[in-house]
Amino acid sequence: xxAYLGLGSNxxxxxxxxxxxxxxxxxxxxxxxxxxxxxIESTPWGFCSDNMFLNxxxxxxxxxxxxxxxxxxxxxxxxMGRTHKTIDQDYTDRIIDIDILLYGNTCINDSILxxxxxxxxxxxxxxxxxxxxxxxxxxxxxxTPLATLxxx
Numbered sequence: 001x002x003a004y005l006g007l008g009s010n011x012x013x014x015x016x017x018x019x020x021x022x023x024x025x026x027x028x029x030x031x032x033x034x035x036x037x038x039x040i041e042s043t044p045w046g047f048c049s050d051n052m053f054l055n056x057x058x059x060x061x062x063x064x065x066x067x068x069x070x071x072x073x074x075x076x077x078x079x080m081g082r083t084h085k086t087i088d089q090d091y092t093d094r095i096i097d098i099d100i101l102l103y104g105n106t107c108i109n110d111s112i113l114x115x116x117x118x119x120x121x122x123x124x125x126x127x128x129x130x131x132x133x134x135x136x137x138x139x140x141x142x143x144t145p146l147a148t149l150x151x152x
Contacts (some may be wrong), residue, residue, distance in 0.1 A: 001106075002067060003031070003062050004134065006099040006126045008055045015054040022076060022096050029068055030063030030072045037129030042140065045123060057101065057129040059125050066103045070113050073098040082139070101130060105140045116140055121149055 005026065009018035016039060027033045037057045044053060062069055080096045101117045108115040116139065120126055127150055130137065139146045 001062055001104045002034070002102045002103040003060050003066075004130055004137075005058050005060060005073065006097075006101050006130075007058065008053045008099075008125075010049065010051040010053040011093050011095045016095050017019040018080065019054060022080060022098060022122070023056075025076045026060060026073070026098070029076065030064060030069055031060040033058050033059075033060050035059040035133040037132045040125055040129060042125035044093075045119075046124070051065050051093050053125065055086065055125040055129065057126065057133060059133055066100065066108055066113060066115060069100060069103070073100065075114065083111060086088060099126075102137070102140065103127060105138070107140050 001095050006020055007019050008014040019039060023033055023036060034147050035058065039054050039056045042053045042055055044051070064072065077096050077098055082096055099114070099117050101120050102113055103115050106115055127146065131147055132152070135147065137146045138144065139149055142149065
């Protein structure tokens with residue numbers, strides 16, 4: 001299954017390296033990386049911090065279920081030193097953040113996982129790099145091109 005993951009880092013001496021390491025680990029543990037967007041800088045979203053973020057989006061071909069993919073990405077985050085996960089939109093600085101944005105045409109909304117990612121359409125640092133690597137992607141809940149939803 002093709003999944004799209006958003007990556008972000010705003011801690012550490014080399015945020016580019018943080019994201020590259022996460023991509024390497026995802027490729028080893030979660031599925032073959034098919035595409036990677038440009039890395040873009042953004043201001044923190046949902047909280048105040050002096051640390052700018054570096055963001056990217058990747059496409060992977062994964063054999064894992066969405067929930068297993070979540071387990072793997074959270075394990076990678078912990079392995080890279082992330083100590084706090086966002087709870088109830090209480091955001092903090094982080095060495096790495098890996099979000100499942102889309103998983104094929106799957107829609108999930110349970111207590112553990114929401115796909116499509118609930119803020120995908122609100123975060124330009126997510127949808128812009130996603131559209132860079134998948135310009136014709138269809139948004140699963142509406143069946144319309146993501147680019148159309150962003151423009152509208």
